[in-house]
Amino acid sequence: MKKLLFLLLSISTLSYAQPKPVKIFISVDMEGIGGIGTAAMVSSSEKDYATGRKLMTDEVNTVVKAIFQTGPATILVNDSHGDMQNLLHTELDPRVEYIQSNIKTTGYGAGS
Numbered sequence: 001m002k003k004l005l006f007l008l009l010s011i012s013t014l015s016y017a018q019p020k021p022v023k024i025f026i027s028v029d030m031e032g033i034g035g036i037g038t039a040a041m042v043s044s045s046e047k048d049y050a051t052g053r054k055l056m057t058d059e060v061n062t063v064v065k066a067i068f069q070t071g072p073a074t075i076l077v078n079d080s081h082g083d084m085q086n087l088l089h090t091e092l093d094p095r096v097e098y099i100q101s102n103i104k105t106t107g108y109g110a111g112s
Contacts, residue, residue, distance in 0.1 A: 021072035026060065030081040033059050044082065056081070057088040064093045 030042040033056050041052035060077055067073050075096045079087045085100050092098055 019071050021074050024075045027078045027080045053086050057091050061093050
C-alpha cells in the first residue's frame, strides 16, 4: 500500500511540474517565406515590398504561436534580410525578443 501511495504521489507531482522553458533562435530571411514570389517583394525600393514585409512578419508570428503552444519558451528573432530592418516589429508577437539592423557584427547569427 505504501508503494502504491508513493507511486500515485509521484505521478501527480510530475503532472504539475512546470517544464523548463526552451530557448529558440529564429534567424529569418525574406527569400523562402510563403507567398514571396517575385523580387519586387523583397526589395525596399520595389512596389510589393510592403506585402513582403507583412508576409514575413505573419510567418514569424505563426511559428512563434506554434512554439508557445508546445510549452514555455524564450524566443529571440533575428531579422536577417538585406538591411535587417524588414519585420514589422509593432506587429510581432510581444513575447519575443527582436534584433534588427545591419550593424550586427555576426549578421544572420547575431544573438545565437
